[in-house]
Amino acid sequence: MIVLGLTGSIGMGKSATAALFEEEGVPVHSADAAVHRLYAGKAAPAVEALFSGTVVEGVVDRERLAARVLGDAEALKALEALVHPLVREEETAFLDAARARGEPLVVLDIPLLFETAGEGRVDRILVVTAPADVQRARILARPGMTPERFAAILDKQMPDAEKRRRADVVIDTSRGFDAARAEVRALVERLRRESPT
Template identity: 70%
Template sequence: MIILGLTGSIGMGKSTTADMFEAEGVPVHSADASVHRLYAGRAAPLIEAAFPGTVSGGVVDRQALASRVLGDPQALKRLEAVVHPLVHEEEAAFLEAARRSGAPLAVLDIPLLYETGAEMRCDKVAVVSAPAAIQRERVLGRAGMSEEKFAAILGKQVPDAEKRARADFVIDTSQGLDPARRQVGAIIRELTGGRD
């Protein structure tokens, strides 16, 4: 089974592209969705122990947690030490289930793939990309987003040009959904030898 890492900077269309792989019958594991599940489950008591007052009704209060870790590299490291091993466990279970099902290809949707060295766990990497002007328009159109927040997020991400240079595949999402879908289909065919 081939493991394809899927990544892309904020506003590039990664989640929509992950959905396209799923629509083609490819199993997809979303690191973000995994964190959401863990914040409402196994990770909640561990996070409450590390950051008292950040869990309410058994679910991590993301705003309260963000106010404790943002801008504090040591706190962020402590949080990652709690969450990352749990996400890796879920990812390993997902890959095992995909292998058992006979899937020729599985996708790991990881926002900070290059930033965390996760490409080492993948056979190939696809980067979702669009021109900076389109990215900016998409991101600043989101509720609660500001120029400052956008700049801070970009500052933590490997630049798009570097991601594209390091990737095995680049999916251009600037032309709309159908062209992106065709690119996804071509990648699936190439990686599975046409067995899709």
């Protein structure tokens, strides 16, 4: 089975690209979606213990949590030490199930793949990208996003140019869905042919 790592900086079109893989019948494990599930369940009590007042009715309030950890390196490190192992557990279960089904190809959607030294967990790396002005416009259009918050998030991420340099495949999402869909389809066909499964 080929494990394709999908990554890219914030606002580059990662989630939309992951959905294109799902359209092609490729199983996708999203680290972000796993965090959402964990924040609504298993991780909530531990997050509340670390950051009192960030859990509302049993669910982590992401805005309150962001206000506590963004710009505080120690707080962020503590949160990551709690959440990352739980996400990895879900990822391992996903991969085991896919292998058992005989899947030829799966996608791990990992926003901070390079930043968390995740290259060893995947066979190939796809980086999604877009020009900086497109990225900025996409992000600042999100509810609650400010230029300061955007800058703080970007500050934690490896520069886009370095991600592209390390990638096996790069897809520019600024050319629209049809172009991205065609590139994803061609990549899926090629990787399925290469898969030992």
